[in-house]
Amino acid sequence: MTHPLRRTATAAAALILAGSSxxxxxxxxxxxxxxxxxxxxxMPVPVWGTADPGEPITVTVDGQSAQxxxxxxxxxxxxxxxxxxxxxxxxxxxxxxxxxxxxxxLIGEVWVxxxxxxxxxxxxxxxxxxxxxxxxxxxQLRFFVVAHKTAHxxxxxVQGKWVLCSPDSSTNFTAVGYFFGRELRHTLKQPVGLIxxxxxxxxxxxxxxxxxxxxxxxxxxxxxxxxxxxxDYAQAAIGYPAALAAYGKEMEEWRxxxxxxxxxxxxxxxxxxxxxxxxKASPPPRPTPPAPLPxxxxxxxxxxxxxxxxxxxxxxxxxxxxxxxxxxxxGESNAGAAEEYRTLFPAMIKDWRAKWGEGNFPFLWVQxxxxxxxxxxxxxxxxxxxxxxxxxxxxxxATAVDIGLPANIHPTDKYDVxxxxxxxxxxxxxxRKLVDSGPVFKGVQKDPKGLRVEFQDNGSALxxxxxxxxxxxxxxxxxxxxxxxxxxxxxxxxxxxxxIDGKSVLVxxxxxxxxxxxxYDWKSFPEGNLYNMDNLPATPFKAALAQ
Numbered sequence: 001m002t003h004p005l006r007r008t009a010t011a012a013a014a015l016i017l018a019g020s021s022x023x024x025x026x027x028x029x030x031x032x033x034x035x036x037x038x039x040x041x042x043m044p045v046p047v048w049g050t051a052d053p054g055e056p057i058t059v060t061v062d063g064q065s066a067q068x069x070x071x072x073x074x075x076x077x078x079x080x081x082x083x084x085x086x087x088x089x090x091x092x093x094x095x096x097x098x099x100x101x102x103x104x105x106l107i108g109e110v111w112v113x114x115x116x117x118x119x120x121x122x123x124x125x126x127x128x129x130x131x132x133x134x135x136x137x138x139x140q141l142r143f144f145v146v147a148h149k150t151a152h153x154x155x156x157x158v159q160g161k162w163v164l165c166s167p168d169s170s171t172n173f174t175a176v177g178y179f180f181g182r183e184l185r186h187t188l189k190q191p192v193g194l195i196x197x198x199x200x201x202x203x204x205x206x207x208x209x210x211x212x213x214x215x216x217x218x219x220x221x222x223x224x225x226x227x228x229x230x231x232d233y234a235q236a237a238i239g240y241p242a243a244l245a246a247y248g249k250e251m252e253e254w255r256x257x258x259x260x261x262x263x264x265x266x267x268x269x270x271x272x273x274x275x276x277x278x279x280k281a282s283p284p285p286r287p288t289p290p291a292p293l294p295x296x297x298x299x300x301x302x303x304x305x306x307x308x309x310x311x312x313x314x315x316x317x318x319x320x321x322x323x324x325x326x327x328x329x330x331g332e333s334n335a336g337a338a339e340e341y342r343t344l345f346p347a348m349i350k351d352w353r354a355k356w357g358e359g360n361f362p363f364l365w366v367q368x369x370x371x372x373x374x375x376x377x378x379x380x381x382x383x384x385x386x387x388x389x390x391x392x393x394x395x396x397x398a399t400a401v402d403i404g405l406p407a408n409i410h411p412t413d414k415y416d417v418x419x420x421x422x423x424x425x426x427x428x429x430x431x432r433k434l435v436d437s438g439p440v441f442k443g444v445q446k447d448p449k450g451l452r453v454e455f456q457d458n459g460s461a462l463x464x465x466x467x468x469x470x471x472x473x474x475x476x477x478x479x480x481x482x483x484x485x486x487x488x489x490x491x492x493x494x495x496x497x498x499x500i501d502g503k504s505v506l507v508x509x510x511x512x513x514x515x516x517x518x519x520y521d522w523k524s525f526p527e528g529n530l531y532n533m534d535n536l537p538a539t540p541f542k543a544a545l546a547q
Contacts, residue, residue, distance in 0.1 A: 027096035038193025040322035108191030113177035115330035117200030136170035149313035179418025212351025236300035273407035325362030338381035370404025396424035438536035450508030465531025483528020
């Protein structure tokens, strides 16, 4: 005879299993599909999810329907024909054994905003936040913020939800993304959706898939690192969630006890650093925390700095959501390996494009802003690697060398970054013919007085200009060009005189009688003042006479 308690337990287990079965029967959508979302206009729109194997699925939006059946693995996908903005919001319904209704859906333009901390930098910390934040209210500009997530292999979903642009939702949103989206809204008069997926201090290899890294021999060491982690991953992952939760609790306690004191120390250090740099002295060392920080448990995936972890956790789950393109602000974390970045960065772009399956969608990025990192060529070389990536089709680069802060790796002028990116987007993605960059190096020729630098003709004449947000400690002259240097065969660089002469600049120096090389703004914290009439700064360059 079965014991009554055992019969009860068995019945409860049966109910749980029945409930689980019912849950599996329900059609489900990933988080990127939700109320207030923006669907990309003018191209096929994939919609996907899970259901019971073989379950018939119907997706309907704006009078269009598509049908399919869930596969043996329970996954399904349909592709809607290109959508046109109806003007008003619509609903999207997904019907299987149950029906899901996604409300307040707009059809317009969708862009991904990704990168590290300068993309993550929030609107509340920008120069004009006291004016921009209260005005950040536009129901046709919408945000989806992907929660930080590392993963050893591609995840099926992310955490996040669509929200309307408001002062509250904009406060901690990417400032670069916000200004970019705001400019597109004003110009295109179309709804804009921004998918924010970024993580401060992270390198490009973390945002590239394992397959993308495998395609380039020079990146093989990242693949080898992943394989080493893979060998022990299953065992290492068992206790990680509990350890991470405990760490989060300890960090919160630390912030309550020491956070205010430490923030005050950091603020004073930044002020002292600015004064030191203005006086041409070395900045003081960064202050140590007033108490030891809790030790973060080791991420079994290798963490946010390891190969493919952020692609797996924060990009792969978004694919193949229909997008117009991507804006990207990253490179600081790869500045020590600029030569490798010449391969890594274009490999990442090609990888995303291949995975998304939309062809060469527009990929736009920010060339690193000025920062007094050190006196080496690390940052100039990284900027050069970024510029070289323009060889890929449908790409664009917004130069930000003129808005940097010498003692702060995070410039507070994000409006001009977003504005410059929007100009490039209007050209590359939308076919508007406009001036979207400052002077770009074309070639250098020998001249009786020195070297003559020629620039690409984009319809905007050369001029002496100034940074949009000048600071007294590094005001630049307005009566003559600065930032140019010359060198001879001995590779000894010397500051040079430079004069605008039509569409070229004549560069000379009495200390370099036989110059063979010229460069401009080739410093971690450049101080050049060459612009065009559209107030866009010249792109840094280094070049030599043809042999």
